[in-house]
Amino acid sequence: FSRSLASLAVLEASAPSYNVISAAAKVGGPLTVLLAGSSAATAADAVSKVEGVSKVIIAANHAYDHGLAENFAPLIVENVKAGDFTHVFAPASAFGKNVLPRAAALLDSQQISDITEVTSEDTFVRPIYAGNVILTVKSSDFIKLITVRTSAFPEPTVGSGKASIESAVDPNAPATAAFVSEDLTVSERPDLGSAKKVVSGGRGLKDKENFDKVMYPLADALGAAVGASRAAVDSGFADNSLQVGQTGKVVAPDLYVAVGISGAIQHLAGMKDSKTIVAINKDADAPIFEVADIGLVADLFEAVPELTEKVKN
């Protein structure tokens, strides 16, 4: 008895993470992308050109615009059944984390969260204990649901080929929770989750005024995104959307500059896969220096403005 493998990648129509496609492609077998919401048709057009995508199915129903799990999970479940999918992938983003587990429970499957590797169609690698232990698991579930750490997978190439775009099954389940409002940071700077360079500020910056005065000019000089430690966010120096860490954003840029960050286990979990790590901190014993490729023990209030100025010129 041999099953036909078929993957369904569930992406957020307003901001599709293409790297999920790279992960899903490793299973082998045809790859379908599911998009839902008012922007599904527009997103489908772009997604259909990504290499590896066989088909895009869309539920162009505004009820899905906010990724409410109560109706999104049934949408996933009905399409998994209708398409005989063996694997379902979603990004390990706020959206994916919210909807996929609910779908997994409805399909009686033990979801595998935040994978960094696809070893085979039933074996996956994922970090546990804040990335201090790397776990390889083999799933015996008939349908496997998986969220993907997008920073661990490459961007797929966008080709000229065009996958077919069809309608998804839409069960239109009732949305028992209502979206009321949102408060999102709008920035012209690179997106933290995918930027190639990140500068991150911590408690050492002492207050919001300093954080703004010191970090943003550095970010602009380097063309970097801005991140923050939990301590900085808790103290109000930066918005929660900037938090890098075990339970915040996990990033793996080419360059990560940690300013005034001590390097708690939970922070390291969010950035220790960065290619080059720089740390600027006046405490020579700060744990961050253990992972930093280049460490500078100095007063950040002098060192960072100097760095900013010199990089600009």
Add this chain to the structure above:
Amino acid sequence: MPPRLNIIVPVKRVIDYAIKPRVNSAKNIVETNGVKFSLNPFCEIAVEEAIRLRESKKDLVESITLVSAGSAKAQDALRSGLAMGADKATLIECPGIDDAKSLSLEPLAVAKLLKAYIDKEGANLVILGKQAIDDDSNQTGQMLAGLLNWPQATNASNVAVDDDGIVSVTREVDGGSETLSAPLPIVITTDLRLNVPRYTKLQDIMKAKKKKTDKLTPSDLGVDIAPRLEVVSLSDPPKRLGGSKVDSVDSLISKLKDVGAI
């Protein structure tokens, strides 16, 4: 008519957040011998939120019941929560689960245990941590909500219940925050900034010893907890060769250019 909340707070005992867990030399389990365990930080926040709801309005909260699934040692997590102010607790003692085998009790199994428990006991509000800091799965609350067919609000940074029993939850999302509202019953998972849990005083810990703790097994609840995932291997993460230092901004810039970072 103002609602009365029957709150269930599932909690988990995990390796303390300040400890850096290591794989044992045989590379088949995470070392737990002599290691400090604590109430999962997000679970602590959940217990705190239940108590704050009680303190926010007279008669709003009818009861706060803790529940934990695991080995007999899960009792420790329940005691911590009772000391904080929960009313009673239930331990779902799972055969074959101990510190070395904690990964074998999976989120789907826990969600099924909780669903069976809630069907039995009744509740209209479940507050639990968004993730356990050991397996970092971030699934149990969402799975439970799916099995119960209740609305869910994850990563809560603020919770409010109005007099009509409508719950408003502000959630932390990737781009900032959003607010959802839903009628009871609802499952809420907690995020870091929802509250700062209270310290417990010795007298609270003593008082907690008198609070009721029940025991159940998966078989009492009719749930099969057999794992779906097999641990193939556990390994250390790739080692970073950190430690290299420069003594000036100029050297820093020079090094960055050398590695092609700028």
